[in-house]
Amino acid sequence: MPDSKIFTDICKPYCLEIYYGPMWSRKTLNLLIDIDRLKQKKIPYQVFKPRIDTRYFSDYIVSRFDSFVDKPMEDTSRFLKEPAEVFDENNPKEILDLIRSDTRAIIISEIQLVHPDIVRVVTSLQREGVYIICDGLNLDYTGEYFSLGLTNLISRATHPHSLYAICNFPGCGEAAYFSQKLNTDGTPAAYEPERAKRLEIGDYCYEPRCIIHHEVPGRPEL
Numbered sequence: 504m505p506d507s508k509i510f511t512d513i514c515k516p517y518c519l520e521i522y523y524g525p526m527w528s529r530k531t532l533n534l535l536i537d538i539d540r541l542k543q544k545k546i547p548y549q550v551f552k553p554r555i556d557t558r559y560f561s562d563y564i565v566s567r568f569d570s571f572v573d574k575p576m577e578d579t580s581r582f583l584k585e586p587a588e589v590f591d592e593n594n595p596k597e598i599l600d601l602i603r604s605d606t607r608a609i610i611i612s613e614i615q616l617v618h619p620d621i622v623r624v625v626t627s628l629q630r631e632g633v634y635i636i637c638d639g640l641n642l643d644y645t646g647e648y649f650s651l652g653l654t655n656l657i658s659r660a661t662h663p664h665s666l667y668a669i670c671n672f673p674g675c676g677e678a679a680y681f682s683q684k685l686n687t688d689g690t691p692a693a694y695e696p697e698r699a700k701r702l703e704i705g706d707y708c709y710e711p712r713c714i715i716h717h718e719v720p721g722r723p724e725l
């Protein structure tokens with residue numbers, strides 16, 4: 504049974520810390536900062552990511568935070584990153600088989616892509632005194648919740664952190680809590696009533712927007 508002492512700033516046994524927000528809100532950067540502190544304190548940790556997330560690197564978690572990096576865009580060494588073990592997003596119990604006996608902190612990225620069974624996995628690890636740190640996109644492009652798993656975890660988190668990006672609408676710059684989906688001609692993508700279809704890959708681009716500039720034509724009025 505790990506020490507509790509309530510908890511410390513660096514390692515919080517039995518706790519669930521979640522960073523959530525729209526794209527570009529520095530979710531992964533926050534994970535990397537926490538990992539850096541675990542490293543400094545020599546606290547054994549493991550990092551996991553869902554197999555479906557193959558952006559940039561298949562076996563690293565990657566932050567695009569690079570304001571201070573003077574390298575060309577195509578140079579992937581410009582990204583901050585940390586090696587990660589990959590698990591099947593449809594079977595998050597795989598994580599339990601990969602955990603080493605001395606691990607005291609577990610980091611799981613992109614939780615919104617994972618089956619809702621992740622809630623049971625996280626809860627059982629918390630009960631064993633493991634410190635869990637997660638991140639995820641809480642809302643899809645329509646402004647509705649992205650996944651039941653992440654939504655449930657946010658409501659159970661001992662340390663939830665709502666992050667924001669900067670609105671990309673020309674001339675705005677307000678705090679952005681939404682991800683805007685745009686068609687190739689720059690017009691806002693229409694509302695898709697079927698949740699499963701919202702994640703289909705297509706010729707779209709995305710950018711963070713504030714509540715005023717987040718547009719979803721055809722979305723039912725609240």
Ligand SMILES: [Zn+2]
Pocket residue numbers: 670671672675676677712713714715716
């Ligand atoms: Zn705005």
